[in-house]
Amino acid sequence: MATLADVARRAGVSTATASRIINGSPKPVTEELRTRVLAAVAELRYVPNAHAQMLARNNRNAVGVLVHDVSDPYFAEITRGLQRVATAHGRLVIICNTFREPARELEYIDLLHAHQVAAIVVAGSGYLSSDAETELHDRMLAFEATGGRIAVIGRHHHSSDAVVPANEEGGYLAGAHLFELGHTAVAVIAGPAALTTTADRLAGLQRAATAFGRTLHIVHSDFTRDGGATAAADLLAVDPGLTAIAALNDSMAVGALAAMRAAGRRLSIIGFDDMPIARDVTPALTSVRLPLTELGERAMELALNPPPPNAPPRTEHIPAELVIRDSTWPLKPAT
Amino acid sequence: MATLADVARRAGVSTATASRIINGSPKPVTEELRTRVLAAVAELRYVPNAHAQMLARNNRNAVGVLVHDVSDPYFAEITRGLQRVATAHGRLVIICNTFREPARELEYIDLLHAHQVAAIVVAGSGYLSSDAETELHDRMLAFEATGGRIAVIGRHHHSSDAVVPANEEGGYLAGAHLFELGHTAVAVIAGPAALTTTADRLAGLQRAATAFGRTLHIVHSDFTRDGGATAAADLLAVDPGLTAIAALNDSMAVGALAAMRAAGRRLSIIGFDDMPIARDVTPALTSVRLPLTELGERAMELALNPPPPNAPPRTEHIPAELVIRDSTWPLKPAT
DNA sequence: CGGTATCAGGAAAGCGCTTACCTAAGGCGA
DNA sequence: TCGCCTTAGGTAAGCGCTTTCCTGATACCG
Numbered sequence: 001m002a003t004l005a006d007v008a009r010r011a012g013v014s015t016a017t018a019s020r021i022i023n024g025s026p027k028p029v030t031e032e033l034r035t036r037v038l039a040a041v042a043e044l045r046y047v048p049n050a051h052a053q054m055l056a057r058n059n060r061n062a063v064g065v066l067v068h069d070v071s072d073p074y075f076a077e078i079t080r081g082l083q084r085v086a087t088a089h090g091r092l093v094i095i096c097n098t099f100r101e102p103a104r105e106l107e108y109i110d111l112l113h114a115h116q117v118a119a120i121v122v123a124g125s126g127y128l129s130s131d132a133e134t135e136l137h138d139r140m141l142a143f144e145a146t147g148g149r150i151a152v153i154g155r156h157h158h159s160s161d162a163v164v165p166a167n168e169e170g171g172y173l174a175g176a177h178l179f180e181l182g183h184t185a186v187a188v189i190a191g192p193a194a195l196t197t198t199a200d201r202l203a204g205l206q207r208a209a210t211a212f213g214r215t216l217h218i219v220h221s222d223f224t225r226d227g228g229a230t231a232a233a234d235l236l237a238v239d240p241g242l243t244a245i246a247a248l249n250d251s252m253a254v255g256a257l258a259a260m261r262a263a264g265r266r267l268s269i270i271g272f273d274d275m276p277i278a279r280d281v282t283p284a285l286t287s288v289r290l291p292l293t294e295l296g297e298r299a300m301e302l303a304l305n306p307p308p309p310n311a312p313p314r315t316e317h318i319p320a321e322l323v324i325r326d327s328t329w330p331l332k333p334a335t
Numbered sequence: 336m337a338t339l340a341d342v343a344r345r346a347g348v349s350t351a352t353a354s355r356i357i358n359g360s361p362k363p364v365t366e367e368l369r370t371r372v373l374a375a376v377a378e379l380r381y382v383p384n385a386h387a388q389m390l391a392r393n394n395r396n397a398v399g400v401l402v403h404d405v406s407d408p409y410f411a412e413i414t415r416g417l418q419r420v421a422t423a424h425g426r427l428v429i430i431c432n433t434f435r436e437p438a439r440e441l442e443y444i445d446l447l448h449a450h451q452v453a454a455i456v457v458a459g460s461g462y463l464s465s466d467a468e469t470e471l472h473d474r475m476l477a478f479e480a481t482g483g484r485i486a487v488i489g490r491h492h493h494s495s496d497a498v499v500p501a502n503e504e505g506g507y508l509a510g511a512h513l514f515e516l517g518h519t520a521v522a523v524i525a526g527p528a529a530l531t532t533t534a535d536r537l538a539g540l541q542r543a544a545t546a547f548g549r550t551l552h553i554v555h556s557d558f559t560r561d562g563g564a565t566a567a568a569d570l571l572a573v574d575p576g577l578t579a580i581a582a583l584n585d586s587m588a589v590g591a592l593a594a595m596r597a598a599g600r601r602l603s604i605i606g607f608d609d610m611p612i613a614r615d616v617t618p619a620l621t622s623v624r625l626p627l628t629e630l631g632e633r634a635m636e637l638a639l640n641p642p643p644p645n646a647p648p649r650t651e652h653i654p655a656e657l658v659i660r661d662s663t664w665p666l667k668p669a670t
Numbered sequence: 671c672g673g674t675a676t677c678a679g680g681a682a683a684g685c686g687c688t689t690a691c692c693t694a695a696g697g698c699g700a
Numbered sequence: 701t702c703g704c705c706t707t708a709g710g711t712a713a714g715c716g717c718t719t720t721c722c723t724g725a726t727a728c729c730g
Contacts, residue, residue: 003685003687004686004688005686005687014710015686016688016689019687020689027708027709028707028708029709030709045480047445047477048449048686049449049685050386050449051685052386052685052715054386054687054715055685055686055714056689057715058688058715070405070414070415070418070430071414071415073408076405076406076407079405080406083432087434092446093431094429094430095405096427097418113382114383115385115386115427145380146337277612279593280560280592280612282616338717339718348680349679350716351679351680351718352680354718364679368679384715384716384717387715387716387717389717390715390718391685391719392719393685393718672729673728674727674729675727675729676725676728677727678724678726679725680721680723681722683718683720684719691711693708695709696705696706696707697704698704
């Protein structure tokens with residue numbers, strides 16, 4: 001591994017000069033030396049050691065991202081947004097996949113901290129009052145105390161900058177839509193009860209139910225397609241009178257659609273997030289749209305642009321929007 | 336930012352001792368000091384500086400991954416596999432999104448090199464004989480020359496370890512399937528002509544066409560859902576006699592399905608990759624399955640387990656498999 | 671009781687870079 | 701001609717760690 005010293009020796013200059021030339025420092029240098037050094041760099045295939053640079057310069061250039069699972073389209077979409085703006089700022093992005101294990105989140109926060117990242121974006125639902133969650137919060141504070149920046153997406157930490165998707169409002173939108181169509185027997189396929197995202201969306205749905213004087217049949221699943229399919233199958237078996245289902249994300253809605261097809265039933269169904277798949281299933285899925293990529297972009301912007309000193313944490317609300325397609329229709333009075 | 340020296344001072348020991356205790360070195364230390372140091376660590380919220388550690392230890396622990404686009408389900412799936420085994424080995428994964436720009440690939444290779452990663456996995460199709468491609472190859476060699484390991488997925492570099500999906504065979508499978516069903520007027524919606532993946536899959540299709548004494552109508556698109564939709568719409572307009580379409584990935588197949596629906600036409604259609612969405616569209620998509628997650632896992636294993644010295648590069652072939660669903664059917668003779 | 675083996679802990683030399691500071695050589699005006 | 705300011709380049713002090721080697725103290729042996 002060629003070092004700067006090798007380059008300097010080969011070019012017959014000091015490491016100081018070599019360093020200046022390679023980094024294009026403002027210090028003037030004769031053309032002669034410049035070409036010699038650059039030639040040495042090329043011949044030795046010299047690549048500077050980033051760790052040494054970080055250490056010497058003491059600047060932070062990378063940013064870390066914590067996601068539950070990159071291969072989940074929900075996070076993939078968010079990640080895309082995060083990466084777009086990070087790249088635009090010339091930042092290296094380190095993506096950490098927690099595989100939905102809270103313990104891994106803690107590990108990764110420290111790891112990113114150790115790697116001197118400039119900022120950490122924590123994406124994805126938090127857990128309702130768990131030990132891991134407060135522990136995480138602690139570490140986030142510790143990281144911020146050392147000058148690092150934190151932005152969270154959809155978490156309920158009110159000490160860091162946050163972009164918060166309108167989960168509750170979205171839930172309301174979904175519920176209101178179904179009730180306005182005349183449905184009375186509606187079930188909700190929710191995500192894991194421990195997640196704040198589940199809780200928030202559910203709260204909105206409940207608010208709609210109350211407003212319309214209705215009740216909801218709630219079951220919990222796991223936000224996956226197959227989980228949604230199973231939940232829907234159970235629901236159809238247990239509650240034959242059901243006319244509509246609200247799934248708390250599109251993956252589960254798609255699963256539910258498959259289950260309904262398998263059971264030969266047709267219920268109105270509404271999803272959440274409006275992921276790309278929504279328009280390609282049959283019937284095309286009505287969904288509560290959340291601009292995922294934008295969520296990521298906003299969060300990265302918060303993370304990268306430090307707020308004025310001693311300002312309170314910034315919060316950016318991202319509205320939800322109902323996208324009506326073919327999977328919901330008015331309930332016809334029983335014939 | 337607390338340093339080791341701070342911890343040592345606070346615990347009243349030397350940095351050497353502090354370092355040993357924190358890293359659990361085998362050197363024996365009195366319980367007394369151990370607790371003092373650990374207490375200092377906790378009080379100061381000390382997190383070691385990973386850059387300094389890298390520099391001092393001179394070991395490489397991270398691994399880099401180059402993908403065209405994480406949010407593309409194809410790469411998301413591969414990335415998942417990569418990450419699973421990297422995490423199992425306790426490695427930090429740095430994912431670099433090239434946004435399909437060859438120039439960015441070069442940049443990132445150097446960046447990962449500079450960051451002293453232990454290995455780089457280059458995922459995703461290469462370009463047929465472009466300058467950027469040979470340049471990339473050069474840099475890969477330079478990286479390997481410094482002791483770094485490289486594994487490529489589906490690229491035609493025969494100097495590094497590689498896992499190669501059976502693109503050609505898969506193409507043949509797709510073609511043979513369509514021809515066996517009696518289709519004669521079949522079109523192919525290919526990816527960008529410059530990509531090796533396109534070329535390989537196409538070659539297999541051509542081989543099948545030759546074997547069955549048929550010809551193919553080929554159009555190039557961009558591997559995206561909307562690109563596929565546009566291409567299919569054009570195809571339907573230009574060539575009304577078409578009875579089957581082979582799309583070179585599932586995204587385009589899904590788009591084609593949508594275009595056909597819009598045009599009120601029903602042709603047999605076959606996709607490629609068997610991504611999760613394939614079973615959820617209507618009709619469920621027949622597809623040439625490539626185990627994407629496994630592709631990623633294999634590649635990371637190659638990258639992490641160095642081969643015996645001076646052995647030739649290893650190549651792992653991953654077979655393709657035809658998954659027949661509802662989107663392909665026998666051609667009924669025109670009535 | 672001297673000598674050596676054992677042990678806990680510290681001093682200090684790097685790891686590869688950046689950069690503040692210094693030096694030597696010209697160039698200039700007076 | 702002298703003194704001083706540029707200018708081009710070098711010297712060396714870190715950045716925060718790890719680790720080799722060393723020291724002083726204690727234990728153990730004959």
